[in-house]
């Protein structure tokens with residue numbers, strides 16, 4: 359019998375969650391919930407889900423699912439995670455996990471108290487190019503990694519699908535910065551200190567839509583993390599993160615157009631790392647959509663007790679801490695030690 363899930367938050371992005379759950383054997387979404395009845399009803403109709411509702415508490419108490427997938431915006435996360443912790447064995451929460459460390463720690467504690475597995479939907483580390491880079495690093499293909507540049511710069515109109523982003527003060531850091539910091543921790547290890555500069559590039563948005571952070575890792579490695587939502591590039595790499603990692607014995611590059619190059623001595627090996635487009639996907643979103651599938655694929659194994667989910671809520675505390683440190687570093691013009 360399939361593991362039964364409830365999805366909360368029937369908005370723009372959760373359509374990808376729903377399509378990916380439908381692709382995965384061993385799990386079944388039995389109900390969808392949104393505080394807006396029309397949205398919940400539309401999801402139930404579009405994805406053939408037997409139950410829908412507006413009250414998460416009532417729905418979870420009635421259905422007692424194996425897992426809860428929370429795809430709402432950040433302000434609702436703590437209440438929903440605390441609720442789900444008492445009703446399900448696995449709780450997945452979209453990023454940003456929380457706005458404060460206090461909320462984030464409370465969610466980790468709530469799940470620890472009930473024994474529920476808590477995962478944060480940081481799908482960027484599950485993108486195919488990043489999976490390939492991680493595998494090369496683990497194989498020792500370039501020796502110990504010493505320096506990295508991770509760059510997410512584009513001019514795609516993100517406000518068309520997510521109008522709420524135009525009002526967020528630390529937009530680039532809290533929306534994509536935390537994905538980038540999660541990827542950097544995944545590839546290069548934990549961070550000891552950082553500095554950060556932010557910019558407001560697009561005059562039509564209220565917040566900082568660009569940043570550049572400089573990170574020193576515990577290993578001594580150094581990373582530069584760059585992000586802009588108002589760059590003019592042709593072709594526009596959106597939504598690709600471009601990357602260079604230099605190690606003691608070589609360099610890995612991921613360039614626009616999903617081109618991975620491995621440099622060792624005077625030899626270069628090139629390969630394409632474009633993910634497949636899911637049957638329900640569409641370019642250029644297929645990179646993100648396939649990563650949602652890869653992220654969610656962990657759920658069955660986790661529910662069967664064959665492993666955890668990456669990243670866990672506890673791991674994500676460190677990523678949120680980095681984002682908050684970067685905001686402080688930019689506001690005060692200081693280097694922040696973690």
Ligand SMILES: NC(=O)c1ccc[n+]([C@@H]2O[C@H](COP(=O)([O-])OP(=O)(O)OC[C@H]3O[C@@H](n4cnc5c(N)ncnc54)[C@H](O)[C@@H]3O)[C@@H](O)[C@H]2O)c1
Nearest residue numbers: 367368369370371372392393429430431432434452453454
């Ligand atoms: N991982 C990614 O690649 C990625 C991409 C886009 C968005 N996101 C994240 O996904 C989250 C949702 O983004 P979105 O663009 O889909 O937002 P959205 O506003 O389109 O959808 C959120 C939905 O949640 C519902 N909701 C809010 N609080 C609720 C509650 N307490 N109970 C029930 N329903 C509630 C809203 O009514 C809305 O329909 C955000 O946190 C965003 O950062 C992640």
